[in-house]
Amino acid sequence: MALHFKFAAIAATAALMGTSALAQGFPDRQITMIVPFAAGGPTDTVGRLIAEKMSADLGQQIIVENVGGAGGTLGAGQVAEAEADGYTILLHHIGMATSATLYRNLAYKPLDAFEYVGLVTEVPMTLVARQDFEPTDMAGLLTYLKDNAETTTMANAGIGSASHLCGMLFMQAVEAPIVTVPYKGTGPAMTELLGGQIDLMCDQTTNTAEQIKGGTIKAYATTAPARLDIFPDLQTVAEAGLPTMEVGIWHGLYAPKGTPAEATDRLSASLQKALADPDIAAKFGELGTQPVAADQGTPAALKAKLEGEITRWQPIIETAGVYAD
Numbered sequence: 001m002a003l004h005f006k007f008a009a010i011a012a013t014a015a016l017m018g019t020s021a022l023a024q025g026f027p028d029r030q031i032t033m034i035v036p037f038a039a040g041g042p043t044d045t046v047g048r049l050i051a052e053k054m055s056a057d058l059g060q061q062i063i064v065e066n067v068g069g070a071g072g073t074l075g076a077g078q079v080a081e082a083e084a085d086g087y088t089i090l091l092h093h094i095g096m097a098t099s100a101t102l103y104r105n106l107a108y109k110p111l112d113a114f115e116y117v118g119l120v121t122e123v124p125m126t127l128v129a130r131q132d133f134e135p136t137d138m139a140g141l142l143t144y145l146k147d148n149a150e151t152t153t154m155a156n157a158g159i160g161s162a163s164h165l166c167g168m169l170f171m172q173a174v175e176a177p178i179v180t181v182p183y184k185g186t187g188p189a190m191t192e193l194l195g196g197q198i199d200l201m202c203d204q205t206t207n208t209a210e211q212i213k214g215g216t217i218k219a220y221a222t223t224a225p226a227r228l229d230i231f232p233d234l235q236t237v238a239e240a241g242l243p244t245m246e247v248g249i250w251h252g253l254y255a256p257k258g259t260p261a262e263a264t265d266r267l268s269a270s271l272q273k274a275l276a277d278p279d280i281a282a283k284f285g286e287l288g289t290q291p292v293a294a295d296q297g298t299p300a301a302l303k304a305k306l307e308g309e310i311t312r313w314q315p316i317i318e319t320a321g322v323y324a325d
């Protein structure tokens with residue numbers, strides 16, 4: 001009876017303060033982070049590193065669930081429909097912005113369907129090939145594609161994925177009709193590249209760095225505006241004469257629309273701690289990237305980024321005329 005009274009009093013106080021009792025003790029159980037691509041790929045890698053750090057801070061486990069397919073829109077759509085209680089969150093990348101234009105029949109509106117938690121990282125991409133692919137450098141690749149584009153294959157993680165975007169920019173830049181092959185994520189695509197079943201892929205260093213270092217695939221260029229610290233010999237796309245291929249793959253953390261601010265604020269505070277953690281900087285650094293500055297791990301920073309990026313990519317995609325429907 002006394003206990004009942006106490007709970008009722010807490011709930012009443014919380015209601016008076018405009019704070020939901022649900023979110024007050026947030027989180028009091030396990031959280032699911034949906035990664036909208038297959039396990040073992042670059043988005044998965046970023047998600048797992050951040051989930052591990054945030055779990056320690058939140059005192060509750062964040063488990064990663066991979067929902068790959070349709071360039072990230074299946075997983076994002078699942079989170080858009082999930083209960084808005086803070087216990088289902090989404091780690092997505094630039095595809096959140098490009099899918100707004102690429103998918104004309106998307107069941108959710110990227111700008112309206114989510115609450116924002118914060119920005120996580122921006123990852124450079126690398127144009128890579130199976131180890132025994134004939135061209136040995138970027139100049140050789142460009143010459144090779146003049147006669148062989150139609151028999152050259154390039155992997156991506158479906159329309160709307162970062163690898164698709166990069167491939168699209170590449171094909172536009174070199175005007176070569178390369179054959180694209182979609183996967184549920186570039187984790188499985190990397191397996192095929194290593195097995196020699198596919199020729200090319202443009203993917204994030206969070207997936208390619210270890211393989212480039214190990215010499216199991218070859219790299220032609222990076223999409224970063226400057227050479228990468230981990231691969232100082234790798235030329236940039238601008239140096240290779242393809243400046244329109246420059247792109248960085250930013251990642252953000254979202255929750256379904258209507259998630260209480262108490263939960264998103266708690267998640268955001270935890271994300272900011274993770275971003276400031278030297279261990280995360282070191283692990284990201286090994287993979288050729290860096291966390292964003294901790295003050296970018298906020299709802300406002302992610303919202304501004306998404307809005308700006310939808311505006312930026314819309315005309316480029318419309319000019320390319322590539323749609324998923």
Ligand code: ASP
Pocket residue numbers: 037038041042043044093095156157160161162163164184185186187203
């Ligand atoms: N993010 C990757 C891409 O867009 C896919 C993945 O994470 O597997 O290509």
